[in-house]
Structures are given as structure tokens and as C-alpha cells.
Amino acid sequence: MAHTGYPKGQARREEILTAAVRAFANAGYSGASILEIAAACNITRAGLMHHFRSKEELLIAVLERRESLDREVFRTHDSRRPDGLGVLRGMVALARHNETVPGLVQLYVVVSAESTSPDHPAHDYMHENYRRVRSGIAWALRGAQRAGILAPGIDPALGAVRLLALEEGLQRQWLDDPDGISLAGTLEATVSEMLTVPLWSADEG
């Protein structure tokens, strides 16, 4: 039973996560209803609670899922390259990937905004997320500077604040006008302007 039950439980868990992404993206954490998420999976509230003990636990699971998907995209580039090009390419690749998953982008935009309230369950998660992402970009820009490929006059710490702000602001505009706004293209153009070498080698991109 335990053996055959495991994949079935996993499949159900996946189904709940997928429904939760949609619900949190559309109504936010406070507006989403556990009952509706359960109904979308044809299970009861108690059935859902068997997999996720609270709405809060479900939200954190959704955010962690999104983060691990992001990491997979990121890892297709060598993010440890000391010249920072791997991280910068990873950022652009992630933006390209995001253009294929508008529901996840909307989830991120909505939960990120909501979590500005100190009592939101994702407040600490998002605070840590901002700190981590910003310091990763700053690390890459410092590496580019040491490698002599960062455009003159760019401060790595400030450049990281700007790149992250641009990326997130673009997500909102792109959700509003996906045909008029290029999420990945605009980010790529900006990253490219910060470098004195092409972002991609001839065999990449």
C-alpha cells in the first residue's frame, strides 16, 4: 500500500499545487479559498488538508516549487563562472522561461506585493528572496568588473538593485500587455548595455 500509495499521493500533491498557483495568482493569498482549491481538485477540504496542513503551508510550498523551477532554468547556464556571465545569462533565460508561464509570473507579482505587510505568511520568505537575488546579481556584476567586461561607471551593488527592479517592474507591465511588452528582450537589452562584450557567445543564446 505504501509503495503504490506514494506516486498517487505525489500526483494529488502536484494537482493541488497547480490549482493553488492559479488561485493565489488570481485572488492573492488573502482572497484565495482553500475550499475552492480543494473543489478544483475534486477533493474535500479535509482531503486537501491531508497534504497541506494550512493555507500558509500551501502558499510556502507553491513559492518553493516556483523557486526550484527557477533554479532548474538558471542551472542551464554556469552560474558559478567568476566573470558573472552565467548569472546574467541565467537571468535572461529565466525571463524567457517566464514568458511561457504567465500564471507563475502573476503568482509571484501578487504574492510579492501582498507580502509587503509584515504579518503576511510570505513576508520573511520574500525579504530573504530579495536579499539573496540582489546579492547574487551584485556578485555577478563584481565578477564582470574584475574580468574587465563591465561597462565603465557601473556600481555593482546599485546595478543589482536596478536590474532586479527592472525585471520585476517589467513582469507587471508584461502581464498587462504581453503583446506590446517584451519581458526577456527588454531585460536582455539592458544587461547587454552593462557589458563591454556580447552577453552570448556565438554558440549560445
Added chain:
Amino acid sequence: MAHTGYPKGQARREEILTAAVRAFANAGYSGASILEIAAACNITRAGLMHHFRSKEELLIAVLERRESLDREVFRTHDSRRPDGLGVLRGMVALARHNETVPGLVQLYVVVSAESTSPDHPAHDYMHENYRRVRSGIAWALRGAQRAGILAPGIDPALGAVRLLALEEGLQRQWLDDPDGISLAGTLEATVSEMLTVPLWSADEG
């Protein structure tokens, strides 16, 4: 009665709007409760409904109030200057002003994110807002280009997308870390880099 009642009604209306800004900023449109907003003003739900017939009407009134406050700040600069400097200065002045009203910034960030859902009551308002602000910035950058003060290689339409994205992304990071992130300073540095002349004359700023 009507004569003396008017200022009193106005004061009550203001009080409700102030409480609503706080509620929408903290819990979003879906999470905020009319009952709690009324309670914060020491009135009943029916008393609040006398001034705003629905939660939706209250949200739109709050957004319009924010917009008219923004316009006042903007108007301290000559936004019709054909070289676009008035609009660009206005943007920076607005960011400076925003640093003094975190509750309004949070309201904007939260409602803007929530309204990515097509059935959100502010969906159309925000869509129009993005269109209007972006075309205003593009108009200013085209003016700067014609006046010969735009840095070479900047496309006005794309520059507008980027500046707006940067401004909004910065708001979120600033709410997360108001001491570490300079909202106005970062925007001002970016705008200045887009110009071949100083953003401010010697007697301004």
C-alpha cells in the same frame, strides 16, 4: 442643514478614504473588509455605505485620490516643456514624495498586482494608467531627443517601458528595505544617465 452638513460630510469622507488606504494597502482589495474600515472610523457599515455605495466604489475613490495627489506633485514642474525635462523632473519629484508616504506606495503596489486579474475592479483603471503613464514618459523622451539632450542610442518608447518598470520595481524593493534602497536617488541617477545635460538647473532640485 445642507450648508453646515457639507464640510462635516467631507471630513467623514476623508476619514473613510484614509482608513481605506491603510486597509487596502495591508490586505489588498479582496482581503480588506468594509466592516473593519467602518469600525476604524467609528461608524457602521451603513454609515460608510452612505458615502461609498460599494467596496469597489471606495477602491476607485482611493485610487483617484492617489492620482490627484500625484498630479499636484507633478505640477510643481512644467510637464509641458517640449524638451521633456518637466516630465522627467516630475517623475523624480514624485519618487521623492513617495518616500514620505509609504502607505500610499504599498497601496499602489498591492492593488496594481492584484489587478492583473481581469475581474478585479481596478483592472481597467490600471490598464489605462499604464498606457497613460508610459505614453507620457515616451512623449518626454521624444521631446528630449528632438531638443538634442537625450543620450545617443535610447529609443523613447523602449526607454519609457524601462523607466516605468524601474520605478515600480524600486517601489517594491524600497518597501522591503527603506533604509538600504533609495527610491528617488536610484530613479534620478537612471534618468540623469539618459540625458546629455544635467536633469536640474543650478537653481532647482
